[in-house]
Amino acid sequence: MDEIDRNLVVALQENGAAGLAELSKVAGLSVSATAERVKRLEEREVIRGWRIDLDPVAAGCPLLAFVFVAMHPGDGDAGFVAAMKQHEAVLECHTVTGAWCYLLKLRLADIAGLETFVSQAVRGQPGVARTETILALASPKETAILPVAEAEEE
Amino acid sequence: MDEIDRNLVVALQENGAAGLAELSKVAGLSVSATAERVKRLEEREVIRGWRIDLDPVAAGCPLLAFVFVAMHPGDGDAGFVAAMKQHEAVLECHTVTGAWCYLLKLRLADIAGLETFVSQAVRGQPGVARTETILALASPKETAILPVAEAEEE
DNA sequence: AATGAAAATCTTTCTCA
DNA sequence: TGAGAAAGATTTTCATT
Numbered sequence A, B: 001m002d003e004i005d006r007n008l009v010v011a012l013q014e015n016g017a018a019g020l021a022e023l024s025k026v027a028g029l030s031v032s033a034t035a036e037r038v039k040r041l042e043e044r045e046v047i048r049g050w051r052i053d054l055d056p057v058a059a060g061c062p063l064l065a066f067v068f069v070a071m072h073p074g075d076g077d078a079g080f081v082a083a084m085k086q087h088e089a090v091l092e093c094h095t096v097t098g099a100w101c102y103l104l105k106l107r108l109a110d111i112a113g114l115e116t117f118v119s120q121a122v123r124g125q126p127g128v129a130r131t132e133t134i135l136a137l138a139s140p141k142e143t144a145i146l147p148v149a150e151a152e153e154e
Numbered sequence C: 001a002a003t004g005a006a007a008a009t010c011t012t013t014c015t016c017a
Numbered sequence D: 001t002g003a004g005a006a007a008g009a010t011t012t013t014c015a016t017t
Helices: A003-014 A020-027 A031-043 A078-086 A111-122 B003-014 B020-027 B031-043 B078-086 B111-122
Strands: A047-054 A063-071 A090-096 A102-108 A128-142 B047-054 B063-071 B090-096 B102-108 B128-142
Touching: A003 A020, A003 A031, A003 B047, A020 A031, A031 A047, A047 B003, A063 A111, A078 A090, A078 A102, A078 B128, A102 A111, A111 A128, A128 B078, B003 B020, B003 B031, B020 B031, B031 B047, B063 B111, B078 B090, B078 B102, B102 B111, B111 B128
Parallel strands: none
Antiparallel strands: A047 B047, A063 A102, A063 A128, A090 A102, A090 B128, A128 B090, B063 B102, B063 B128, B090 B102
16 A cells, blocks of 8 residues: 555545546556556455445434344354444444444435334344434435555555 | 436445446446436435445544534534535434433544543533533444335326 | 566446337 | 347556657
8 A cells, every 4th residue: 555556445435436547647666556456456356346335224224223132141243243234224233342242334215224123133132232313314424535644565 | 207217326426436337237227318317316326426335544633523513502513514514524413302401423543632622622512511422432334325215106 | 575567357438229 | 028140438558758
């Protein structure tokens, strides 16, 4: 990750459909050298994949909720984590500091779907002790674009 | 958003670099008809943009934190929201139900950066009454791939 | 590693249904 | 709105520095 890779990655986060002609200007390299750079970023899994930014309303999952989960101590959590990974509605599952064990980020069609999901898919899991559900009423900002640190050689 | 659009969007969420040849198989249409479909999905802003999935460690922002923010009543929050939108470290800013006003999702380089950011960029904002910071210790799942509901005509 | 040009591939446009 | 073919653009490969 030198300065050129950094510039490429910043440009591709804004516009993943940018062509090599455009990217070569960003990189200050020829088209073929730029293509080689992008290929190596993929090989090193700095770029893990290519995605689209999809409108959640159009996708039919306008409801955004966060769910804190506390587990009974002692029981392993592997089953719980595996279950969360399987559900499409679970966009994120983090282990967290503080009073709770997990924080989930969910996207669902509506409140009825949330009710069903939390009571069955989450609270139905073995080991779950308590949950707390928080609804997002609005999202002034929601991006997957990461801040990219200044270049440090790798 | 008919069944074909839905299939296209599901395929593109998995692989945004899929070519029209591959997508036309998914859609069950010719290449040109598929190209027209994708173009219309962009025009209708169902597809809002093209992105890469970037490794946060390689990007230099391995630390993930959630920050709850309570505001003093009465003061407008427009300034706070505008400030959060400007900061790259703030990936998400949601207004939420419950005891807090906002939930922020932050990505930063390290704990020192988090300390500085929360005390200055967040707690330094006019109107902020209290904050609570939660660290993610691990993220068994973190995706931006949305669940796409069964087709409903638009 | 990078360049420039040739070759291969993919996307876009256009006509017709 | 879709299919197929031609035209145009882009990506990939390769020889060279």
